[in-house]
Amino acid sequence: DVKVTQSSRYLVKRTGEKVFLECVQDMDHENMFWYRQDPGLGLRLIYFSYDVKMKEKGDIPEGYSVSREKKERFSLILESASTNQTSMYLCASSFGLAGVGTGELFFGEGSRLTVL
Amino acid sequence: EDQVTQSPEALRLQEGESSSLNCSYTVSGLRGLFWYRQDPGKGPEFLFTLYSAGEEKEKERLKATLTKKESFLHITAPKPEDSATYLCAVQGNSNYQLIWGAGTKLIIKP
Numbered sequence: 001d002v003k004v005t006q007s008s009r010y011l012v013k014r015t016g017e018k019v020f021l022e023c024v025q026d027m028d029h030e031n032m033f034w035y036r037q038d039p040g041l042g043l044r045l046i047y048f049s050y051d052v053k054m055k056e057k058g059d060i061p062e063g064y065s066v067s068r069e070k071k072e073r074f075s076l077i078l079e080s081a082s083t084n085q086t087s088m089y090l091c092a093s094s095f096g097l098a099g100v101g102t103g104e105l106f107f108g109e110g111s112r113l114t115v116l
Numbered sequence: 117e118d119q120v121t122q123s124p125e126a127l128r129l130q131e132g133e134s135s136s137l138n139c140s141y142t143v144s145g146l147r148g149l150f151w152y153r154q155d156p157g158k159g160p161e162f163l164f165t166l167y168s169a170g171e172e173k174e175k176e177r178l179k180a181t182l183t184k185k186e187s188f189l190h191i192t193a194p195k196p197e198d199s200a201t202y203l204c205a206v207q208g209n210s211n212y213q214l215i216w217g218a219g220t221k222l223i224i225k226p
Contacts, residue, residue: 004159040125040218041218042120042203042205042215042216042217042218042219043160043203043205043214043216044216045213045214048213058213090159090160092159102148102165103147103148103149103150103165103205103207103214104150104162104165105160105162105214106162107159107160107161108159109157109158109159110157110158110159
């Protein structure tokens with residue numbers, strides 16, 4: 001079975017803390033994505049990466065950074081967490097070159113972050 | 117501006133009661149339209165890709181159709197296990213990133 005694994009299902013952090021969310025895929029996909037999902041809104045793209053050490057901003061990159069040191073691993077970093085970053089964070093991966101890919105994304109189970 | 121609107125926000129049906137979910141879109145050059153299913157507490161799971169108007173795809177009790185302005189996800193004789201949120205997304209030719217709708221929450225009562 002193909003798999004995208006997110007390191008933490010549930011996290012509770014305090015305002016100002018640094019938060020790391022990790023994602024690993026075992027499908028040798030070129031593209032990896034970080035989305036956030038909030039009630040009543042569609043998935044919003046934070047960052048994506050189409051190759052090792054490459055990253056592109058999505059629609060809402062402010063307050064976030066990412067790291068992709070190995071093809072299978074894509075990390076999302078919140079340098080100083082704020083309450084408005086309380087959300088469900090979804091990692092995904094897909095085949096394809098240079099971020100084009102297909103629309104068939106494989107998602108992890110999500111990381112629900114609460115910032116107090 | 118590329119946009120996706122799904123309706124209704126929520127739909128409650130009795131088991132066996134067929135219905136349709138709508139996904140309206142505006143995009144500059146459609147590359148593909150995608151349907152996903154999301155169960156509570158899980159990530160979305162891919163269902164279908166549609167590329168051009170008139171195309172149809174089927175999987176068990178689900179059938180997806182596409183016109184130049186919208187897509188329908190038809191559910192025939194649904195069962196309680198079809199309960200989930202169904203997400204629609206489009207990919208345009210000018211920006212390859214997916215544009216997502218907010219989803220339709222489908223509840224099938226036994």
